[in-house]
Amino acid sequence: MSIQYGPDYVRAIAPYQSGKPIAEVAREFGLDEASIVKLASNENPLGIPESAKQAMLAAASDIARYPDANGFDLKAALSAKYDVPQDWITLGNGSNDILELAAHAFVQPGQAVVYAQYSFAVYPLATQAVGGRAIEVAAINYGHDLVAMAAAITADTKLVFIANPNNPTGTFVPAAEIEAFLKKVPQQVVVVLDEAYNEFLAPELQYESTAWVRQYPNLLVSRTFSKAYGLAGLRVGFGIAQPAITDLLNRIRQPFNVNSLAQAAAIAVLNDTEFLNKSAQLNADGYLQLTAAFDALDLEYVPSCGNFVLVRVGHDDGAGARVNLALLKQGVIVRPVASYGLPQWLRISIGLPQENAAFIAALQKALS
Ligand SMILES: *Cc1c(COP(=O)(O)O)cnc(C)c1O
Secondary structure, three states: OOOOOOOOOHHHOOOOOOOOOOOHHHHOOOOHHHHHHOOOOOOOOOOOOHHHHHHHHHOOOOOOOOOOOOOHHHHHHHHHHHHHHHHHEEEEEHHHHHHHHHHHHHOOOOEEEEEOOOOOOOHHHHHHHHEEEEEEEEOEEEEHHHHHHHHHOOEEEEEEEEOOOOOOOOOOOHHHHHHHHHHOOOOOOEEEOOOOOOOHHHHHHOOOOHHHHHHOOEEEEEEEEOOOOOHHHOEEEEOOOHHHHHHHHHHHHHOOOOOOHHHHHHHHHHHHHHHHHHHHHHHHHOOOOOOHHHOOOOOEEEOOOOOOOEEOOOOOHHHHHHHHHHHHOOOEEEEEOOHHHOOOOEEEEEEOOHHHHHHHHHHHHOOO
């Protein structure tokens, strides 16, 4: 009998499935890399912002040195932008890091973590990695049912994850519902409000989550530079919470969890409103382009507030995998979501107009 290493709860983890890299699809299907369209990881189709590129080039000459472990300049920039003290900020190796740090800091084996059905895959992963007990609350219209989530909190619940907008469904919970939820949650339960797609929200949906951080000492807001800011490959995100929470996250993070190029680039893009506006506009246009095609093809989709759309490509549980394969053969990479319990659906990241058009043409073929 072979030795089994590690705790049962670690061996039970199903690894995160990322979008297929372009090079891998080119190899597998004998395609030219340049002809492949990747709409699978909610990346910014505009590519790296010029402001970030310049900042990285300037920072590159110092790369023999360790990064600033405290990220002083980036925290100063974030502090100014969000009007919070610097000791309310935790920098992360992507906001994924913040989510994991929260699980490590607040949850012991056997204690409960509450999150919604069809919410971000990292919540169950982070929960399982620390031996936490998952309480998955049934979704309502593919989104968070915050009334049911508040009711699901048990005496041993330590953490709640909420993605707003949610990935992979794109659903959005309005500010009033979040606030009503925060009022109900016991103070000893930490609430992570994951706002990875915040910058894509239409102005009328925007709310000031940092105002809630001031009011609720148990709230941790997480943000990322990976999506609207176009820096997914650099891995940089951050959390905002009062010092009691922030202090713990900073104790357990790796000392140099955000590298120097990432720090420099993040500072540069933080106030690059031109790039952000361009991204948001491109996204809004692409959303109309994709959903018009889904309407024309009579495909159901979930109205999305993110930079992606969840679309139902069939009514049998093989549909997602089948259509995904047909798209891959045509050089279009999207995201199957069977692992989320959505085998009839695919998640399509919104791309450049010509990328969206290539996907639509391939989808038409795949369905016929
Ligand atoms: C993409 C995403 C993140 C994190 O991305 P990072 O690249 O780690 O910052 C966090 N939450 C949700 C809901 C996401 O979709």
